Amino acid sequence: MNKKTIEWRGxxxxxxxxxxxxxxxxxxxxxxVLKPQIQGTFLLNSEQFGLMAAYFLYAYxxxxxxxxxxLDRY
Numbered sequence: 001m002n003k004k005t006i007e008w009r010g011x012x013x014x015x016x017x018x019x020x021x022x023x024x025x026x027x028x029x030x031x032x033v034l035k036p037q038i039q040g041t042f043l044l045n046s047e048q049f050g051l052m053a054a055y056f057l058y059a060y061x062x063x064x065x066x067x068x069x070x071l072d073r074y
C-alpha cells in the first residue's frame with residue numbers, strides 16, 4: 001500500500017470519530033437550550049417535553065448500530 005493512502009485513511013477515521021462525538025454532544029445540549037422555545041411552539045408541558053427529548057435520544061441510540069457497522073466496514 002501507498003504511504004499516502006494509509007495517512008488519508010487515518011485522517012478520515014479520526015474525522016469520522018470527531019464528527020460523531022460532536023453530533024452526540026449537540027444532541028445532549030440542544031434540547032435543554034431550546035426548551036422554552038420548543039415548549040412555547042408546541043404547547044408542551046414539562047412531561048411531554050421530556051418524552052419528546054427521550055425519543056430523540058432513543059433514535060440516536062438506534063442509529064449507533066448501523067453507523068458503527070458502516071465505520072467498521074469502511
